[in-house]
Amino acid sequence: MQGLTTALLSKFSLIVAATSILLLGLLAGVAHGNRLGGISSNAADEPCKRMTVYYHDILYNGENNANATAAAATQPTALSRSVSINDTYFGQLVVFDDLVTAEQAMSSEPVARAQGFYFYDKKESPNAWFSFSLVFNSTAYRGTLNLMGADLMGEKTRDLSVVGGTGDFFMARGVATISTDSIEGFYYFRLKMDIKLYECYVS
Template sequence: MEGRLALFVVLILCVSAIPVQSNGGKGFPVLGKEKMTHLHFYLNDILSGEKPSAVLVAQANKTYEGATPFGSVYVVDDPLTDGPGPNANVIGNAQGLYVSSGQDKLSLVLTMDFGFTTGEYEGSSITVFSRNPVTEKMRELSVVGGRGKFRLARGFAMLSTYYLNTTNGDAIIEYKVTILHY
């Protein structure tokens, strides 16, 4: 009889819904309704001069005789601006790295956090992880995350090269970004 009672109690505990007390969302962000946002900015990737924004930190041990810097890794802290010119306002920076991954065509794999330091999106960022076939006129990159106002972001960025100095590698890239976020 005692064994049956114990089994009955165990079965009741297993199938019962045990109420969990909530703190009413305090301390946790409330996501709200999903939004769509369009961003337009310019990334200034500077490899030349005394204070470059992108630096080579690793390259292949073997001498590579191709048309691209295949196997090279760059770390970046590139300014983001609201326009392409020298008088454009800095609105944030892109930090991360890119790897030259194309053997026959210049292609990069990017992993970068685009952080905004002014305006409506100050303190927020989007994260890109994607392949960038640099020689194509228009490229599409994946937006895979975000923080702040771009929490749980997903979407895409359309890129085009606004300026490229083929001698020193300096470039200005136009970004048109569409993201879904909370």
């Protein structure tokens, strides 16, 4: 009798555990807009979502208060000036809230805001490391894409990792290939961003 009772309790415990897991999964799906219905993961040469946008950075120069979208939060280090004839800005951190548009012109359709920071991290030549979110709030998309990685400024194209997202980009993964599309001195640059997502959650 005791063996039968133990067996029944064991089965009951398994049923409770399985039910709990199922309920937690359903609640998670509701909490995330039912995006846990499935995942679309395609081959490396076939993204599940792709877009090309343009990122505009206008660094504050002491006078452009109305137009500036980025500002240095630190100064270059004395080390950077001592090891390079051309200042590499080593150690300088820049915080930004930059406009992202559908076309090259700043007056073209706004797509998102790029909000985050970059800092110069190489002594011998200019090189930066980015961490930011693309914040979407339009009829096309809502939510964020989170990007990070090294901007190897000497290369024609560079890849940043798409490490996650929210809203329409919930848990997205992929790569953003960037290239310098325009540069005006030290205070303005425009990046072309070809974003390819290879992991997309679907409703």
